[in-house]
Amino acid sequence: MESFLCYFLFIRLCFLLPLVFHAIVTNCFSSIQPLCHDDERYALLQFKESFVINKTASINPLAYPKVSSWKLGGEDRDCCSWDGVECDDDTGHVIGLDLDSSCLFGSMVSNSSLFSLAQLQRLNLADNHFNFSQIPSRLSRLSKLTYLNLSNSEFSGQIPSNISQISKLSSLDLSSNDMSYHKSLKNLVQNLTNLKVLSLSYVQILSPLPDILANLSCLTTLYLQGCGLYGEFPVGILRLPKLQVLRVSNNQDLKGYLPEFNSSSPLKILSLQITNFSGKLPTSIGKLDSLIDLDVSGCQLSGSIPSSLGNLTNLISLDLSYNTFKSSNSSLSWVGRLSKLTFLALGQIKWNMEIPLYLANLTQLRCLDLASNQITGQIPSWLANLTQLTVLRLQDNHLQGPIPSSIFELKNLECLNLYSNNLSGTVTVDMFLKFKNLTSLLLSWNNISFLPNTKPNVNATLNKFKILGLGSCNLRKFPDFLRNQDQLESIDLSSNNIHGQIPKWVWSTSKETLVYVDFSYNFLTGFDQHLGDFPWPRIQILKFYSNKLQMTLPIPPSSTLIYLIGRNMLHGEIPPLICSLSSLRSLDLSSNNFSGTLPHCLGNFSSSLNKLKLRNNSFRGIIPQICSKGSRLRMIDLSQNRFEGLVPRSLSDCRMLEILNLGSNQINDVFPSWLATLPELKVLILRSNGFHGVVGSPKTNFAFPKLHIVDLSANKFTGKLPSEYFRNWKAMEKIDVDDFTYMKSFTIIVFGYFTLFEYFFYSMRIVNKGKETEYRQIIEVFTAIDVSSNEFEGEIPELIGDLNRLQLLNLSNNHLTGHIPLSLRNLTELESLDLSQNKLSGIIPPQLTQLTFLASFNVSYNQLTGPIPHGKQFDTFENNSFIGNSGLCGNPLSKKCENPKASPPPPSSFKKDQDSWFPIEFDWKIIIMGYGSGLVIGVVIGHTMAERQQWFVRTRKRQRRR
Incomplete structure (x- = not known):
């Protein structure tokens, strides 16, 4: 029995052992991740082999080559364990590849x-x-991608439009590559309905933003900085329920406004820096409790800065600089409550006071920027209590006195910007040895004298500067301490007294790092070496403006964005090598001795070029086709040359053009009416050419919608004055603006950890108050019409009085007839009125004495009659304003007003003017000669204008009764 039982148990055990073994094996192997698939392992290894490892391929200082751990055999053959590789736990398929900062080249x-x-x-x-x-x-074959990041990896060309087929994407980042997308952005995102993060910063999109972005209800982050966006920003984007981060900065043609906000918004970061957002900063912005970063600098925001911003106690960074806010003075005391601020920029908010003490509460500040505020007084000593400061910007103010010793207690300072103040005293290099981290020092445009070092071996211990501004610091030569500076990115030695050639050793200074060089306004005559290859290969901004350089045009590297070398003695033709500057944004070769024709390649620059200034040279020939579709040109100045032929029709493609100056050339063309379609054109100067024919009427009701400075003088235009154009020039009618800023554009240059805003002020030359005047800066509200020295005929149209923002009106030296229209009294901003050398008749309307800003008035050499009006500005005008009119009398002329012989009056026409009747063709001579005795004459002369009007009406009634 016992043997049978043992046998039975043995048999059971034999059946159970395989089952137990299988369970143990199954359980054991189920806890081990499967090896990656062979085909995917080989694909990864093949991908690795297609690149080389180069440490300079990645910017991140912590970068390392992750693919170094990828091997075919041995213990590391499982690709799921490789650095940067992620596999699915169940299937073993590669589902993630994270190779950022991996030194791949x-x-x-x-x-x-x-x-x-x-x-x-x-x-x-x-x-x-x-x-x-x-x-x-073929990237679109990866149809299961939900996350794609190719940012900052030196891709170029067009973004493949079929990326939109990867419909599961929730995060797409293609930013900071030299790429473009020429189709509508709508095509790229219309299928990506799951997007949470979209980053296309510094990709050239060059199109409006589509409304479809406001339908991406999952969107939390939107980065579109520096994309060349224009048009209207869809306000619905700011109302997206999950949006936390919006950065659309550095799109200066992107218009928009800020809506009312509610407390449910999760917005944390709002950056609109350097866009064309306008309107007010709404009070409801104080409801954005989550906001930690607000940057609206460089916009067109107006009105008052709302004190509700003081409720945003979580703010870490606040930048309200460079808008058109109303004067705030002490109304910003709420800033002192934002105790978490580490970055505060309040540039150009019109303080006009001393630096306020409430800023001393912000002890966490690392950056304080109070630029361009008309701040007065001295630099306060309490700034030394802001011990965390690394950046202090006080440039462009009215600060006085020496640089205080307390500034040198800010041991953590990396940037000190005191540019353009009234600071005084002597500064030496060794004064800055206390700043162990100082890399940016700007002292330009003060009353400071910068002296060489006073301590021995100071150059050995001096900081390695990255940005150095010593303009107008009374330098007589290039400072010797620059010889040991090998990390400079920006140097400004402008407006000093440096003579002679640029020494060889200067060209070797920071040769591999320099991006910005300004040697303008000195007395430099040339280079101390022949420049076969320009010595600064990374240069982007190069200024030699207003020196005494005598050579042919030196061509800088292709990296150059801004090249200003006007006002020198350069000669010869522009070499074809200039075509290599394909990224050029601003070119100024004005006031040199250049000759020859312009290279046709200038038209290739229009997608990047903003400003082209070639005035006052001897260029000749036909103007090349400068513009092409997508042109970004805002200013073209080809004046004072010898260009001939027709105005190039390609200018109609310059849709962003604001100022066009073709004056003083030999152009032979009719009026370029097709320019009327340019939506941004503000200044048009065609003076002193061979333009001819009738100006005619515009072909659209919206001709020249923003034009407010027009100079057609000294041509051969005929026919009547272009009254229909006058009717369209709405920018010359008074509107509710108080914009006394200057016309300008700017370029944004990012180099290293610094961003440079390079402002370029528009300039022009026109005749004002009888003298040719150069405007190196043009106020936005300045308005002018000059059609003098042509062959216009007929009457001055009444509707010219509707252009009531006009400050300068010159109709002189034509064949105009009729009377001076009474509507001119509506030009209440007028400062200069020249109607001389025409055939105008009748009186000078006494109502013109109401023009209280009129500083220059000339009606000489016409056929005017009657007494010269008196009162206000008219009492200041001299004899030359009225000579050549035999019928005029009274001061300042020597001819006294006497009783002339009677003669029958010609018929007069009447028109109701406001609340009284007055003759349109009112002629003083007609009235006093046609209506009787000397007694009546004496009464008319002696009474006020109101009495004259009443007398005239009574006389007409008596005439009707007869």
Whole structure:
């Protein structure tokens, strides 16, 4: 029995052992992640082999080559354990690839093995160097991607439009690459309805923002900085329920306004820096409790700064600079409550007072920017209590006195900007040795004298500067301490007294790092070496303006964005090598001795070029086709040359053009009426050319919608004055603006950790008050019409009085007839009126004495009659204003007003003017000769204008009764 039982148990055990073994094995292996699939392992290794490892390919200082751990055999053959590789726990498929900052260098080819990883859901290749290759369109084969980051990886070319087919994407980042997208952004995002993060910063989109973005209800983050966006910003984006971060800065043609906000908004970061947002900053912005970063600098915001901003106690960064806010003075005391602020910029908010003490409460500040505020007094000593400060910007104010010793107690300072104040005293290099971290020092445009070092071996211990501004610091030579500076990115030595050639050692200073150089307004005559290859390969801004350089045009590297070398003695033709400057944004070669024709390649620059200034040279020939579709040109000045032929029709493609100056050339053309379609044109100067024919009427009701300075003088225009154009020039009618800023554009240059805003003020030359005047800066509200020295005929149209913002009106030296229209009294802003050398008749309307700003008045050499009006400004005008009119009498002329012989009056026409009747063709001579005795004459002369009007009406009634 016992043997049978043992046998039975043995048999059971034999059956159970395989089952137990299977369970143990199954349980054991189920806890081990499967090895990655062979095809995916080989695809990853092939992808690795298509690149080389180069430490300079990544910017991140913590970058390292993650793919170094990828191996084919041995213990590391499981690709799921490789650095940067993520696999699915169940299937073993590669679903994530994180190779950001991996030092990869090489081109991304269209047949890359990367695109065979069909299960990939997350791909991050940011901060590598893909050798300016294009993103292959086969990327769309990775249809399961939810996360894609190719930012800052040196891709170029067009973004493949089929990225929109990767419909599961919730995060897309293609920012900071030299790429563009020429189709509507709507095509790119219309299928990406799951997007939470969209970042296309510094990708050239050059289009309006589509309304469809306001339908992305999942969107939390939107980065679109520096994309060349224009048009109207869809306000619905700011109302998206989950939006936390919005950055659309550095799109200066992007218009918009801020809506009312509610407390449910999760917005944390709002950056509109350097856009064309306008209107008011709404009081309801104080409801955004989550806001930590608000930047609206460089916009067109107006009105008062709302005190409700003081409720945003979580703010860490606040920048309200460079808007058109109303004067605030002490109304910003709420700023002292924002105790978490580490960054505060309040530039150009019109303080006009001393630095307020309530800023001393902000002890966490690392950056304080109070630029352009007309701040008075001295730099306060309590600034030394802000011990965390690394950046102090007080430039462009009215600060006085020496730089206080308390400033040197801010041991953490990295940037000290005191540019353009009234600071005085002597400064030496060794004074700044206390600042161990100081890399940015700007002292330009003060009353400071900068002296060489006074301590031995100071150059050995001096900081390595990155930004150095010593303009107008009474320098007589290039400072010797610059010899040991090898990390400079920006140097300003302008407006000093430096003579002679630029020494060889200067060209070697910071040769590999310099981006900005300004040697303008000195007495430099040339270079101390022949420049075969320009010595600063990374240069972006180069200014040699107003020196005494005598040479042919030196061509800087292709990296150059701004090149100002006007007002020198350069000669010869523009070399074809200038065509290599394909990224040029501003070119000023004015006031030199250049000759020859312009290279046709100038038209290739129009997609990047903002300003072209070639005035006052001897260029000749036909003006090339400067503009093409998508042109970004805002200013073209070709005046004072010898250009001939027709105005190039390609100018109609310059849709952003604000100022066009073709004056003083030999152009032979009719009036370029087709320019009327340019929506932004504000200044048009065609003076002193061979323009001819009738100006005629515009072909659209919206001709020249923003034009407010017109100079057609000294041509051969005929026919009547262009009254229909006058009717369209609404920008010359008074509107509710108080804009006394100057016409300008600016360029944004980002280099290293610094952003430079390069302002360029528009300029022009016109005749004002009888003298040719150069306006180096043009106030936005200045308005002028000059059609003098042509062959216009007929009467001065009454409707010219509707242009009541006019400050300058010159109709002289034509064949105009009729009377001076009474409507001119509506031009209440008028400062200069010249109607001389025409055939005008009748009286000078006494109502013109109401023009209290009139400083220059000339009606000489016409056929005017009657007494010269007196009172207010008219009492200041001299004899030359009235000579050549035999019928005029009274001061300042020597001819006294006497009783002339009677003669029958010609018929007069009447028109009701406001609340009284007055003859349109009112002629003093007609009235006194046609209506009787000397007694009546004496009464008329002696009475006020109101009495004259009553007398005239009574006389007409008596005439009717007869």
